[in-house]
Amino acid sequence: LVLNFVLAESALELVPRELAGARAVVADSKRRGKPPMEILLDRSFHHSAMGKLKDSEKRGRPDLVHVGLLSVTGTPLYLDGKVRVYVHTWPDMVVELAEKTRIPKNYLRFRGLMEDALGGSEGGELVKAYKSTLSDLIRRRVRPDEVTAFSIQGETAKLEDVGMQVAAEKNPCLIVGGFPHGHFSPTTLGVADRLVRVDERPLEAHIVAARLVYEVEKATDRLND
C-alpha cells in the first residue's frame, strides 16, 4: 500500500497580482521586508484586501494547510514511507512532499518554506511546487486505483469502513479540502470516484486527515496480522 493524500483547492498561495498594491498587503510586506507577491496570502493580515477576490472565502488560510499537513506527517504510516502527500492549491499549483519529509512545526518556518517553494526557489528536493490542475495531478502523477473525496455533501460512511477498503488497495487516493468554508468545485467532484461524509457536521481538514490515516494504519496492521 501507498496511500496518496491530497489536500485539494487549498487556501495556500502567494499574494496575487491584483492585491499587490492593497494597503493591508503593502503594510505586511514592509513589516516582513519581502515584496508583496513573495508573501503568502493570509486572511489574518490581509482580510480587508480580500473582499473582492474570487472565491475569497476559500482562500488565504495557510495556517489550515500547515496543521493539516502536520496531522498526516506525524503519523507512523507516514513515517514508514507509506503515505505520499500533495497539496493542490486554489490557483492550481501543487506542493509535493518528498517521501518521509517532515515539515517545520513552527508556523513561521513553514511560511518561509512555502513562500520559497511557491516562489520557484531552486534546491527544493524535499518540497517541490509546480503548476498543475487537480485532474492532471491525479491522472498523470498519482494514477490511483480509486479516488475518495471527503465532504459533508457525500454519502454517509464510517471512517473505519473507508479505512478497510482503502487499506486493501495498492495505490488509493484520498482527497480532503484544504479550505475553511464552502464546498469542492465541480472540477474536484469530477475527479472523485466517490464522495463520502464521515460526520454529521463539517469537520476541519486536519481532524479528518488525522482520523483517515489512523484508520488506514489500523486496517493495514490487521491485514498484515
Added chain:
Amino acid sequence: LVLNFVLAESALELVPRELAGARAVVADSKRRGKPPMEILLDRSFHHSAMGKLKDSEKRGRPDLVHVGLLSVTGTPLYLDGKVRVYVHTWPDMVVELAEKTRIPKNYLRFRGLMEDALGGSEGGELVKAYKSTLSDLIRRRVRPDEVTAFSIQGETAKLEDVGMQVAAEKNPCLIVGGFPHGHFSPTTLGVADRLVRVDERPLEAHIVAARLVYEVEKATDRLND
C-alpha cells in the same frame, strides 16, 4: 462522560528572568515591540540563549502546544462540550480553556493569546492561566476517577482498549506530554494511576491526542447505541 485532557509539563512559558538579557531574546523583543518577559520562550528564536537553561530540551516549544490543542479542540467530542482541556506548563502554570472554547488556528494569534493569559491579563473568560502544580490540578480541580498517562516508557496497550475503558468512566483524566524530548518528571509519574504506551515509537503529542479523543468518541458512540 467528561474527558479531562491534560497536556503536562508543556513547553509553554514566558521568557524567564534569567534569559531576559540574552542577546537572542533582546533582539526578538525589539523586533516584536514587547518587553522580553512578556514574550513566549521559543526555541525557533531563542535557541542560542537556551543552552544553560534547566531542562532546556523540554522547554520553549509553544508551536507543539498549539498543534496539540488544535488536534483536541477540533474534534466532535470537544465541540459537544465533553472534553475539558488543561495545559500544565514546565514552570507549573495551568492554562485552562473554558468549555467549547476554540483557539486561534493562526499561530501568531495563538501566541498573543497565550502571552496575554500567562502575563496575567484580565478578561480571560475563555482562557485563564493560574499558578498550579500538576498534582494540585489533578487532585483539587479535576478530581478524576482515574489518571492515565501516555509514554513510551509505559506498558503496551491498544488505543482502542484505552478508549473503551475511558469511555466507561464518568470523569477520566488523560495526560499527554507537551514537550518535544525527554520523559515525564517523577512528579508527573506520581499522579498517574497507569502509564501506557500506544506505539512502538515515541509519537508527537498532537498525534496521540487526536487518536485518543477519536477512540474515546467511538467508544462513547458504541456505549450509547
